[in-house]
Amino acid sequence: MSVLISPLAESLPTFIQQHNYSAVAVLVDTNTKRFCYPAIKNFLPKHKIFTIPAGEQHKNLATCETVWQGLTNxxxxxHALLINLGGGVIGDLGGFCAATYKRGIDFIQIPTTLLSQVDASVGGKLGIDFHGFKNHIGVFKLPEAVLIDTAFFQTLPELELRSGFAEIVKHCLIADGAKWNIIRRRDLHDQDWNDLVAHSVEIKKNIVGQDPTERGIRKILNFGHTLGHALETHFLADPKRRLLHGEAIAAGMIAEAFIAHRKGMIQAGLLEQIEEYLFAVYGRVTIADTDLEPVLxxxxxxxxxxNGQVRMALLDGPGSCAYDVPVTKAEMSRALEYYRT
Amino acid sequence: MSVLISPLAESLPTFIQQHNYSAVAVLVDTNTKRFCYPAIKNFLPKHKIFTIPAGEQHKNLATCETVWQGLTNxxxxxHALLINLGGGVIGDLGGFCAATYKRGIDFIQIPTTLLSQVDASVGGKLGIDFHGFKNHIGVFKLPEAVLIDTAFFQTLPELELRSGFAEIVKHCLIADGAKWNIIRRRDLHDQDWNDLVAHSVEIKKNIVGQDPTERGIRKILNFGHTLGHALETHFLADPKRRLLHGEAIAAGMIAEAFIAHRKGMIQAGLLEQIEEYLFAVYGRVTIADTDLEPVLxxxxxxxxxxNGQVRMALLDGPGSCAYDVPVTKAEMSRALEYYRT
Known part of the structure; x- marks a missing residue:
């Protein structure tokens, strides 16, 4: 699989010319249809367009059925191609639909948000939510290509930047301590996005290449995600308190860095750096007493x-991460308490 | 993947001991729960049992949802294991559910019918029907093991034997002309089933091993299935005219052998052998004038x-088969006419 970071005006026509598809479709949501599709439509041969509603709440089986039905109709x-043009929901759901339609047709990912460019688009994790559980049904399958154009997300609202930036921070913390020391000294608005996207993609590709189906080392990409996903899922049910993915993961990274520190895996200085920077960028998620049990x-x-035991990816130094570390409910509870206060 | 043809009292405990699963579940339908589950339950550690309704009409997304929900609950x-105990529906649907639950858990197939032993259990094709199209949504994934015990199907009604036997005939016709000359001289009841199951599994494993995702040679396993599947799907809607898989494939093999003969790929003698034997075992499916267009x-x-053009696997000799042969609608229409008269 190739990941190309370049203007779509170059990468997309080249990809199409190098292949011989019997048909092409583009999957968009109501937002990317309006804001992103116009930027690519002229680079495509005759194609169908399938539109799904925007939002994580539509990342489910019912939406898959509409996509499968569209392909069938x-x-x-x-020998057809599905182009997934959008953020993580489009990539995960569209990829899953393509990977399962007639037991698998080709698909490419054109991620349009910072978050999907540095995270979901690389690594072949596809799937949908199921009865409240995130990415509960899915498969591992790599796309034929990932075409990244950073022009897309630079027109998006700031909250999209914040959402994606947490994964960039994560990649630095687990794999590149020197880069962490660069980004943590800069405000969100002073980052060099082209450089950071390429850096994150490189780190993720490298880790995924060593362990595509997450039997071992790939698990370090889950740093911040055990508690982060739990927070994200918990607040999903309440529209007023719903979190950005990046907000949830930032909170998860702080809480999990605390656990790593308590286990003697990282020094107090690194925990303080992480806390200070992430609270400055993301603020503090309000977690009530009644939220604790459901999140745990x-x-x-x-x-x-x-075997029902929580295992985490935990930092064991700046730019270094261990995985499969058993963590008790009491340790997680203490970490959430620490985060809150 | 290993395919073991031996009593389950030996193969199943051995498999379980060689692995270290966090949990085990058995998927059955209402029939295999009653007739097959008692034969294996004592060879299993503590386990859950999930029961789905019997029948192809339940090989759909709604049934998958109940299995996914069961695994979730x-x-x-x-690190769990799903054991699929039943015929093709259980293996295809259960395999698909396992392959997609949390992006894939281990599963083993214990096929209980002749058809599933010689066909569905080997080859990693998993999936479900979708809005009337057979196996329309699915993936390719090999089970950890296939455990075959021929004691199961020998207690089943004759129509189960007839249904599975068509795939055995197909394997001989596409890959072993000498074996074809043995089986065609014997009545359905005089066949050596242990030998034929092992023979079919060997042929299928060999072909699938060369081409797991059906880019080339694996397509020859579709001999008889282009028209056979179309007939099976067409008559599925009418309970009174519903066909056994074997009946549909037998009809498909006769019609497609006719096409091969008309294209000069096989001699009249082979076509006559095929016709004579399959009509004797399966009788003739009644195809009305009004059925022709929908089937085509x-x-x-x-x-x-x-590109919308039908491509068939067609015999080009006894025990030999070509694939990707373009076939026109007119040729298929003539073949169905020939079959009918």
Whole structure:
């Protein structure tokens, strides 16, 4: 799989010319149809366009059914291509639909948000939410290509930047301590995005290449995500308190860095750096007493667990991360308490 | 992946002991729960049992949802095992559910019918029907093991034997002309089933091993299936005229052998042998004038097509088969006419 970071005016026509697809479709949501599709439509041969509603709440089986039905109605055969143009929901759901339609047709990812460019688009994790559990049904399959154009996200609102930036921070913390020391000295608005996107993609590709189906080292990409996902899922049910993915992961990284420190895996100085920077960029998520139990319960559904025991990816230094570290409910509870106060 | 043909009292405990699963579940339908589960339950550690309704009409997304929900409620993690105990529906659907639950948990197939033992259990094709199209949504993934015990199907009604036998005939016709000359001289009841199951599994494993995702040679396993599947799908809608898989494939093999003969690929003698034997075992499916157009239209949805053109696997000798042969609607129409008269 190739990841190309360049203007789509170059990468997309080249990809299409190098392949011989029997048909092409573009999957968009109501936002990317309006704001992103016009930027690519002229680089495509004759194609169908499938539109789904925007938002994580539509990342479900019912939406998959509409995509499968669209492919079926258009009589797409196994030699067709699906282009997923959008953020993480489009990439995850569209990829899953393509990977399962007639047991798999080709697909490419054109991620349009910072978050999907540095995270979801690389690594082949596809899937949908199921009865409240995130990415609960899915497969691992790499796209034929990932085409990244940073012009897309630079027109997006700031909250999209904040959402994606947490994954960039994570990549630095788990794999590149020197880069962490660069970004943490800069405000969100002073970052060099082209450089950071390329850097994050490189780190993620490298880790995923060593362990595509997450049997080992790939688990370090979950740093901040055990508690982060639990927080994100918990607040999803309440529209007023819903979190950005980046906000949830930032909170998860602080809490999990605290656990790593308590276990003697990282020094107090690194924990303080992480806290200080992430609170400055993301603020503090308000977690009420009544939120604690449900959030802890959600960690039991985490895909990294074994025999009902939570296992985390935990930092063991700046730019270094361990995985499969058993963590007790009491340790998580203390970490959330620490985060709150 | 290993395929073991031996009593389950030996193969199943051995498999379980060689692995270290966090949890085990058995998927059955209402029939295999009653007739097959008692034969294996004592060889299993503590386990859950999930029961789905019997029948192809339940091989759909709604049934998958109940299986996914069962796995979720039981808090199965990624290190769990699903044992699919039943015919093709259980294996295809259960395999698909396992391959997609948390992006994939281990599963083994214990096929209980002749058809599933010689066909569905080997080859990693998993999936479900979707809005009337057979196996329309699915993935390719090999099970950890296939455990075959021929004691199961020998207690089943004759129509189960007839249904599975067509795939055995197909394997001989496409890959072993000498074996074809043995089986065609014997009545259905005089066949050596242990030998034939092992023979079919060996042929299928060999072909699938060369081409797991059906880019080339694996397509020869579709001999008889382009028109056979179309007939099966067409008559599925009418309970009174519904066909056994074997009946449909037998009809498909006769019609497609006719096409091969008309194209000069096989001699008249082989066509006559095929016709004579398959009509004797399966009788003749009644195809009305009004059935012809819908059946031909269904072939356009065949997964082997390219650019809307039907491509078939066609015999080019006894024990030999070509694939990707373009076939026109007129040729298929003539073949169905020939079959009918």
């Amino acid at each position: 258009a009589q797409f055969d196994r 319960a959600l960690t039991l559904q985490d895909k990294k667990n074994r | 039981a808090q199965f993690d990624r 239209a269904l072939t356009l949805q065949d997964k082997k097509n390219r």
